[in-house]
Amino acid sequence: MSRQKNQSNKGHGVSKGKEREPRTLIRFKTALMNTLMDVLRHRPGWVEVKDEGEWDFYWCDVSWLRENFDHTYMDEHVRISHFRNHYELTRKNYMVKNLKRFRKQLEREAGKVEAAKCDFFPKTFEMPCEYHLFVEEFRKNPGITWIMKPVARSQGKGIFLFRRLKDIMDWRKGTVGKKLTIVEAQPARTNVNPSASHDTKSSDDQKEEIPVENYVAQRYVENPYLIGGRKFDLRVYVLVMSYIPLRAWLYRDGFARFSNTRFTLSSIDDHYVHLTNVAVQKTSPDYHPKKGCKWMLQRFRQYLASKHGPEAVETLFSDMDNIFIKSLQSVQKVIISDKHCFELYGYDILIDQDLKPWLLEVNASPSLTASSQEDYELKTCLLEDTLHVVDMEARLTGKEKRIGGFDLMWNDGPVSREEGPSDPSGMGNFVTNTHLGMPSQTDSEWDRNIIGSAGGRGGGAAWDSSEIM
Numbered sequence: 001m002s003r004q005k006n007q008s009n010k011g012h013g014v015s016k017g018k019e020r021e022p023r024t025l026i027r028f029k030t031a032l033m034n035t036l037m038d039v040l041r042h043r044p045g046w047v048e049v050k051d052e053g054e055w056d057f058y059w060c061d062v063s064w065l066r067e068n069f070d071h072t073y074m075d076e077h078v079r080i081s082h083f084r085n086h087y088e089l090t091r092k093n094y095m096v097k098n099l100k101r102f103r104k105q106l107e108r109e110a111g112k113v114e115a116a117k118c119d120f121f122p123k124t125f126e127m128p129c130e131y132h133l134f135v136e137e138f139r140k141n142p143g144i145t146w147i148m149k150p151v152a153r154s155q156g157k158g159i160f161l162f163r164r165l166k167d168i169m170d171w172r173k174g175t176v177g178k179k180l181t182i183v184e185a186q187p188a189r190t191n192v193n194p195s196a197s198h199d200t201k202s203s204d205d206q207k208e209e210i211p212v213e214n215y216v217a218q219r220y221v222e223n224p225y226l227i228g229g230r231k232f233d234l235r236v237y238v239l240v241m242s243y244i245p246l247r248a249w250l251y252r253d254g255f256a257r258f259s260n261t262r263f264t265l266s267s268i269d270d271h272y273v274h275l276t277n278v279a280v281q282k283t284s285p286d287y288h289p290k291k292g293c294k295w296m297l298q299r300f301r302q303y304l305a306s307k308h309g310p311e312a313v314e315t316l317f318s319d320m321d322n323i324f325i326k327s328l329q330s331v332q333k334v335i336i337s338d339k340h341c342f343e344l345y346g347y348d349i350l351i352d353q354d355l356k357p358w359l360l361e362v363n364a365s366p367s368l369t370a371s372s373q374e375d376y377e378l379k380t381c382l383l384e385d386t387l388h389v390v391d392m393e394a395r396l397t398g399k400e401k402r403i404g405g406f407d408l409m410w411n412d413g414p415v416s417r418e419e420g421p422s423d424p425s426g427m428g429n430f431v432t433n434t435h436l437g438m439p440s441q442t443d444s445e446w447d448r449n450i451i452g453s454a455g456g457r458g459g460g461a462a463w464d465s466s467e468i469m
Contacts, residue, residue: 022394023056023077030059034369035376039383045393057392062086062364074340079390082364083243083343084336089327090345090364092216093126093151102330118330120323121359122219126151127168134217138165145220145268149361152214161220161268168217221358222265225351227303229262233360234297234349236436238324239386243337245412248328249389250321252405252440253378254297294375301437308355316355321434323349323359325410344386381405381440405440407433 026046030036036059040046049055059081069084088094099118107115125134127148138146143163150158162168224231237251295303305313324347346366350358368383370376385404401408401415408415415433 021077023392026057026392027053027055028057028059029053029055031061031064032059032368035379036368036383039380039387043384043387057390077392077394078340079342079392080340081342081344083240083341084338086335086343086364088331088334089362091151092124092149092361093214095327095362096121096124096126096216098330098334099327102326117322118326120319120326120357122221124216124218127215127217129214134168135165138168145222145265147218147220148215149218150215158215163268221350221352223353224263225353225355226263227256227258230258230260231263232256232258232295234300234320234347234351235366236297236320236324236347236349237366237382238328238345238347239389239406240328240343240345241389242339243328243332243335246328246332246410247408247412248324248410249403249406250324250409250434250436251382251385252297252407252435252438253382254436255375255378256295256297256300258293258295260293294371296374296378297437298439304355312355316351316357317434317436318432320349320357320436321409321432323347323357325414327359327362328410342390344382401433407435409434 024045027049028040029049057079065082103115103118147161236254239249241247346363348360385406388403417431417433
């Protein structure tokens with residue numbers, strides 16, 4: 001159960017090594033009225049808790065986490081849907097800072113070749129604090145396109161593209177008018193690791209100064225891979241159950257999100273061309289609500305294989321695996337790894353014309369609202385499988401490498417597709433246990449016994465490529 005902390009509470013949990021007891025009644029709580037609520041209410045043995053009732057499982061929003069996490073006592077079995085300082089990975093500026101720091105660490109410890117495996121995010125500067133560094137870089141490459149993104153907003157809000165320094169100077173003047181203190185409207189970061197080297201101000205300082213919304217200026221990928229002449233990005237789901245040790249699962253299904261308008265660099269002010277967010281695209285005059293703007297990842301993978309061959313596709317998806325692992329490792333020592341926490345991340349990946357994947361951002365609260373029937377089926381299966389992995393009922397053995405559509409890709413080290421001990425040294429035929437964009441139908445004994453009649457798997461029907469041309 002969960003309750004407010006008081007003096008009588010000695011701490012969390014039970015004695016080390018004691019097995020979790022199976023539970024037949026799970027009290028859940030959530031404020032999200034979308035696909036998630038449908039899944040939770042239909043899960044056998046799960047009962048919704050209202051208001052201040054005690055709960056066993058809480059799919060909370062990040063604002064509740066910020067205000068209540070440190071004041072809530074949780075028994076051993078209780079689970080909550082975010083890590084305390086999730087923003088180390090999910091805020092655009094912190095994500096880039098952590099990746100840059102991790103890259104330098106790898107170069108010191110393992111050499112330049114290993115460090116180069118972190119070169120999957122565009123050149124980025126935090127604004128306004130790195131404004132002068134940005135200007136220096138901008139003048140080295142005149143005429144290229146840059147994109148400005150607010151560090152803590154979503155759904156495409158506040159984003160704009162630019163090519164002239166005057167545009168960024170106009171933006172900077174606007175921030176100066178709000179008192180340029182580089183203080184963000186956010187919770188102070190927990191100083192878990194001094195090597196993170198991000199300064200925080202006291203709460204008193206934050207009260208005295210007017211917050212300034214920080215942005216990142218990022219080099220725009222001007223050569224995106226196009227299908228039907230349209231830009232797209234990929235939404236991929238990664239479930240992290242622990243950071244110490246790192247234990248992460250990759251979901252087989254996901255989708256490509258397309259823009260509604262053909263790509264061109266001649267109109268950088270047109271958001272319908274450059275932003276693939278559904279929240280943006282659904283406001284387009286020619287948006288088709290039933291068809292939407294999505295392909296399931298399975299169809300996307302098949303399309304690429306038909307155009308470039310299976311070997312090129314394997315390399316691309318292996319490069320994406322590298323993005324997931326390296327990004328998680330970059331925050332592994334910074335994130336507070338509480339045993340009560342898990343996190344379902346939504347990764348946004350852009351592919352360029354050379355089939356190189358770029359990490360755009362990581363979302364702590366990926367949209368669970370369906371934009372179509374196909375989208376609803378995907379997110380229903382995703383959430384059901386997430387609950388299977390979280391395992392409130394304590395039915396798993398801990399040895400599973402696949403649960404529903406999730407594949408265990410990292411368990412304090414890379415996980416092999418083959419049975420037996422892992423051989424990540426490269427001397428053998430080690431293949432990582434990931435199957436992104438592959439069929440997720442299964443008839444395994446685990447699925448028959450545990451999932452039962454939870455519903456079918458797979459992405460359902462997808463567009464033909466002609467439908468977006």
